[in-house]
Amino acid sequence: MKATRRNFIKKGSYALGSVALLSPVTFAMNCAGGKTLKSFGFQAWTIREELNRDVAGTCKMMAGLGYKEIEMCSPLGYSDAGFEPLNKYSGTELRKIIEDNGLRCTSSHFNLGELRDSLDNRIEWAHQMGMKQMILSSFWLAKEEQTVANYRKSAVELNTIAEKTKEAGLQMGFHNHHMEFEKRGDQLIYDALLEEFDPDLVKMQFQVAVVNIGYKAADYFRKHPGRFISAHLSDWSKEKDSQVPIGQGVVDWKDFFEAAKMGGVKNFYVEMAPETFKDSAEFLSRL
Numbered sequence: 001m002k003a004t005r006r007n008f009i010k011k012g013s014y015a016l017g018s019v020a021l022l023s024p025v026t027f028a029m030n031c032a033g034g035k036t037l038k039s040f041g042f043q044a045w046t047i048r049e050e051l052n053r054d055v056a057g058t059c060k061m062m063a064g065l066g067y068k069e070i071e072m073c074s075p076l077g078y079s080d081a082g083f084e085p086l087n088k089y090s091g092t093e094l095r096k097i098i099e100d101n102g103l104r105c106t107s108s109h110f111n112l113g114e115l116r117d118s119l120d121n122r123i124e125w126a127h128q129m130g131m132k133q134m135i136l137s138s139f140w141l142a143k144e145e146q147t148v149a150n151y152r153k154s155a156v157e158l159n160t161i162a163e164k165t166k167e168a169g170l171q172m173g174f175h176n177h178h179m180e181f182e183k184r185g186d187q188l189i190y191d192a193l194l195e196e197f198d199p200d201l202v203k204m205q206f207q208v209a210v211v212n213i214g215y216k217a218a219d220y221f222r223k224h225p226g227r228f229i230s231a232h233l234s235d236w237s238k239e240k241d242s243q244v245p246i247g248q249g250v251v252d253w254k255d256f257f258e259a260a261k262m263g264g265v266k267n268f269y270v271e272m273a274p275e276t277f278k279d280s281a282e283f284l285s286r287l
């Protein structure tokens with residue numbers, strides 16, 4: 001199962017009470033050169049209904065489970081996808097709620113429309129939230145428009161937008177879905193995007209879920225050092241032909257985290273079906 005935002009929109013969200021959610025993992029190097037798992041967090045998309053009902057209570061509950069970080073979805077850009085209630089808060093107000101309840105937010109997803117039409121407003125909101133990263137979730141090109149040429153054109157546009165976010169002290173990133181790992185002739189769309197994006201202006205947020213179609217994040221981290229800012233974690237079982245909790249599938253996580261250092265990855269966010277998060281958290285806590 002591909003756990004994308006479209007999947008969740010179609011299926012609806014899961015009840016939070018029956019599962020423990022995990023997510024980002026911030027990975028740091030200690031003075032001896034080893035790895036230390038510094039914190040746990042979550043991507044807001046999978047619990048958007050719970051956040052809308054009780055943002056303070058949901059954050060407090062997640063912090064109580066040991067999570068330290070939340071990656072948001074822009075309430076303005078995602079108002080039609082379930083984040084409208086959060087629009088009543090300014091970035092400053094929402095940040096205070098989040099931080100008063102034990103979490104922090106340094107990254108958020110945005111859609112292209114709001115970056116085109118409301119960039120100054122979104123930069124201001126990101127600063128109010130205390131963010132360091134702004135991630136474009138997708139170009140969402142229509143199927144008939146998904147040519148390599150059109151993706152390259154969109155990448156050039158994002159480079160231009162990213163010039164302004166860089167001036168404002170915010171790193172722009174791009175999040176992939178499975179569709180960017182399709183080929184047009186002999187050209188993989190994702191590789192074309194890597195060629196077109198300015199390496200300084202636009203970093204990549206790699207979605208590990210593409211392992212189910214044969215693409216390993218670690219390979220990309222090593223092949224393109226320094227090009228990545230964060231990653232969305234998931235695992236997949238060949239036997240079950242489905243998503244499974246982290247550590248129970250085909251991903252070599254030791255290799256993944258070693259390669260992530262070369263890739264430049266700073267933040268790690270799990271984004272899967274909520275019923276997988278409890279076991280994923282237990283696995284990640286042992287790294």
